[in-house]
Amino acid sequence: MADEQQTFDSANGLAEAAPHYHGHRERLRARFRKAGEDAVSDYELLELVLFRAIPQRDVKPLAKDLVARFGSFAEVMAAPRARLKEIKGIGDAVIDELKIIHASAKRITRGEATKRTVLSSWASVIDYCRTAMAYEDKEQFRLLFLDKRNQLIADEVQQQGTVDHTPVYPREVVKRALELSATALILVHNHPSGDPTPSRADIQMTQSIIEVAKPLGIAVHDHIIVGKDGHTSLKGMKLI
Template sequence: MPVSPIDPTAPPGLAEAPHYHGHRERLRERFRSVGADALSDYELLEMVLFRALPRRDVKPLAKSLITKFGSFAETVHAPDTRLREVGGLGEAAITEIKLIAAATSRVAKGQLKQRTALSSWATVIDYCRTAMAFADKEQFRILFLDKRNQLISDEVQQVGTVDHTPVYPREVVKRALELSATAIIMVHNHPSGDPTPSQADVQMTKAVIDVAAPLGIAVHDHIIVGKHGHSSLKGLKLI
């Protein structure tokens, strides 16, 4: 007959494994057999928490995280400070959660580096949204490109408040010259979730173009990302 798994930490007389051990194995088996798409957001988050919290039923914790932040993506990209507000979530679990965010960003960046930016626009958008869409403060990022429109460098130039990031056109162009970049794509996020460009966004972009153009540096686009999508100033014919 099959032998029940044993929990070595259980007191004498209570050596049978807790009920959630069977649940964990069933969840792993579903993941292995039918893939991540068959799991809900909270179930996928449970699997992230398994290693950090081996002796707890993590389903209630995973559900509370999804309720608080809204989705799996928003949870893994949530700031550490907000994750620490959740009862029962220690540093080991937070590290596991942030590891997922770091891994997705690294994979997306690797895919971008392998392609010519202008011929794989969907990859550019995916990377920008992965890197920035769920940040709680505005970030201004620049993708520096060579003459073949391949990525030289990807840098966050400024981090601002929840609704403003200072951008200095001459500093943007100075950095492009330092990297011998011949083109740039500017990106920033709207923590509100709405990627609609403001008048200030348009004016700042035009100011960068005015400084960059005489020096032979093209501004291919300014992309704004948010939780609910993205917008392109070039696509909207604003530049």
């Protein structure tokens, strides 16, 4: 199929060239249908999302610009609204489309993580935590509250901080666990720098929560730190 197709203008009876990107859109959709997600790059997958929000414009340059600026498809989806609005050609309709995709991804991975006993679906828990938090531009401290069967009772963001610090209060963590009748916790937070290596403060904070929780019969199974470059388990590192 040629990039330029002929369409008929009923008003004047003349044939006019369709925009060049029409053929590109159809070819990209066809490749995605036939070969799946592995057949398209990050910017091409982003194009497929943008087709719906921007039906009357060539979106390839915008998709390439977004991936170049933020680093990857996932980072574009997770980018703050304020930063997305800084980019020429991006309006509320486009941002809404991106945020719908991001929210959908989080719902899917959360469903995978919670449909079975949490400790027997650990890979799904990690996937969910990374999807939910790894690309945030500020630190968040998330708590997964578990019952005696290690099934998820609740998943809550307790604190949100700055680019490199989140205040965490061990007694508030344990108080919330008691309110929910939780018998175990998984602590999760992100490092916006991308490096999930735990800091001394991360280790000390984890130990403080364990000390407050243990006498009340609440176990801390792990503290997971996620970032763009991967994740770290304090239990896996034998730090707790």
